[in-house]
Amino acid sequence: MSKCTRVLLAAAGLALSATCALAQTYPAVPLFETDKTVLGETFAYPPGHSRVTAAIVILAPGETTIRHRHGAPFFAYILEGEITVDYGAQGTRVYKAGDAFMEAMAVEHAGSNKGTTPVRLLGVYMGADGAQNVEAHKD
Numbered sequence: 001m002s003k004c005t006r007v008l009l010a011a012a013g014l015a016l017s018a019t020c021a022l023a024q025t026y027p028a029v030p031l032f033e034t035d036k037t038v039l040g041e042t043f044a045y046p047p048g049h050s051r052v053t054a055a056i057v058i059l060a061p062g063e064t065t066i067r068h069r070h071g072a073p074f075f076a077y078i079l080e081g082e083i084t085v086d087y088g089a090q091g092t093r094v095y096k097a098g099d100a101f102m103e104a105m106a107v108e109h110a111g112s113n114k115g116t117t118p119v120r121l122l123g124v125y126m127g128a129d130g131a132q133n134v135e136a137h138k139d
Contacts, residue, residue: 034102037101037102037103038104039107041105043073043105045128046128048130048131049128050127051128056121056122059083059113059119061118064110065110068135070134072125073127074125075101075102075124076095076121077100079121080097080119083111084112086109088107095121
């Protein structure tokens with residue numbers, strides 16, 4: 001084997017080692033993985049051209065959202081505070097800072113801040129053009 005070939009192989013080996021080390025040290029910490037909502041619903045993405053929408057939802061102490069459901073899968077990550085979500089006949093759940101979940105889609109619900117500090121959550125809707133991310137309760 002020529003000296004040039006040995007140098008190229010050594011360089012390739014170092015590059016591969018560096019790539020493997022990078023893959024092992026990528027600074028991501030998984031939050032969770034699921035194929036169901038918090039109420040056990042299997043979710044499906046709406047048809048059409050995909051559209052992801054991210055928002056920070058803020059609820060002041062004592063504030064409650066409208067009763068609603070989601071027309072697209074909705075990922076939530078609680079940044080601050082604690083939110084109580086009323087799912088009607090499906091019960092009530094409390095989520096606190098650091099919790100991550102896929103919100104119910106077909107079951108109407110409302111979130112309330114029963115604490116003394118604001119609730120901030122990162123919400124990510126995985127929808128499509130024309131799909132309603134939030135559908136208000138209809139009487």
